[in-house]
Amino acid sequence: MKFEEGNCGSGAAATSSSSSAVDSSISFVLLSESEGCMRHILAHTSPRDACRASLISRGVKCFANSDAVWERFLPDDDREIISRALDPVRYSSKKELYFRLCDSPVLLDDGNLSFSLYKQNGKKCFMLGAKALSIAWSATVFWRWRSLPESRFSEVAELVAVCWLEIKGKFKPSMLSSKTTYAAYLVYNIGPLSRGLDFPAKTLVRHVDGTEDADDDVAMTVAYLKPLNTNTHMERIGGVPRKRTDGWMEIELGKFYNDKTDGEIDIRFTEISELYWKSGLIVEGIDIRPINEEQHT
Numbered sequence: 001m002k003f004e005e006g007n008c009g010s011g012a013a014a015t016s017s018s019s020s021a022v023d024s025s026i027s028f029v030l031l032s033e034s035e036g037c038m039r040h041i042l043a044h045t046s047p048r049d050a051c052r053a054s055l056i057s058r059g060v061k062c063f064a065n066s067d068a069v070w071e072r073f074l075p076d077d078d079r080e081i082i083s084r085a086l087d088p089v090r091y092s093s094k095k096e097l098y099f100r101l102c103d104s105p106v107l108l109d110d111g112n113l114s115f116s117l118y119k120q121n122g123k124k125c126f127m128l129g130a131k132a133l134s135i136a137w138s139a140t141v142f143w144r145w146r147s148l149p150e151s152r153f154s155e156v157a158e159l160v161a162v163c164w165l166e167i168k169g170k171f172k173p174s175m176l177s178s179k180t181t182y183a184a185y186l187v188y189n190i191g192p193l194s195r196g197l198d199f200p201a202k203t204l205v206r207h208v209d210g211t212e213d214a215d216d217d218v219a220m221t222v223a224y225l226k227p228l229n230t231n232t233h234m235e236r237i238g239g240v241p242r243k244r245t246d247g248w249m250e251i252e253l254g255k256f257y258n259d260k261t262d263g264e265i266d267i268r269f270t271e272i273s274e275l276y277w278k279s280g281l282i283v284e285g286i287d288i289r290p291i292n293e294e295q296h297t
């Protein structure tokens with residue numbers, strides 16, 4: 001079946017003046033059904049495949065760019081989430097909304113939580129801002145809160161001096177995409193006069209339902225904020241920092257498979273074994289996003 005070029009309407013092909021009314025009706029029904037079939041097929045592919053399909057012809061582009069297709073790539077609760085945005089989210093089509101949420105994280109609620117979509121598959125991503133985290137001693141002179149133009153949040157936490165470095169976050173699994181493997185990352189930078197940040201830290205990411213031991217460290221792994229050097233052994237035994245496209249650094253804190261709707265995701269970063277003075281750490285937040293099955297980025 002050939003789609004008429006440049007026609008995004010009913011899709012009925014022009015018939016000759018000699019065609020009967022019956023033939024015309026049959027053609028209309030067949031082509032209308034083919035439109036629905038095309039939209040159904042595209043909606044069950046991926047955003048990348050839909051974009052590729054739009055290059056085939058102008059006729060296919062109409063279907064590939066339709067709201068019916070891109071609505072399937074958006075989360076079921078996208079309207080509820082967008083209604084919590086600090087600033088209005090404007091868009092003219094579902095496809096535009098999809099890429100708007102992929103490329104520009106939206107601040108929600110009190111501005112200490114951001115929401116975006118994972119471009120490859122439309123899975124939900126969230127970042128907890130520093131203000132939404134539990135940071136030991138953050139309400140004292142040992143930490144200070146400041147605004148940075150490169151941060152998506154109004155304030156970040158800057159470590160002045162502590163011996164006991166502990167950062168915790170909590171998140172509801174019901175807010176995330178189901179049946180999806182996620183990873184949590186500490187997003188940070190290090191100031192020019194930092195010290196004491198090259199010791200290995202312990203990290204933990206797990207689902208809790210209230211029965212776990214708060215001091216349980218069985219599942220804890222090792223991560224480095226500022227390794228003295230990076231080698232294969234360090235990469236194998238623990239997380240090492242990576243530069244993000246937004247200019248910040250990140251280290252992976254752990255992974256989890258989200259198949260729960262109750263309880264919480266417990267996220268921790270601690271360095272309390274080496275009680276030396278530490279300073280210069282700038283915390284933007286904790287990023288929770290799906291793992292790229294093709295390439296972990």
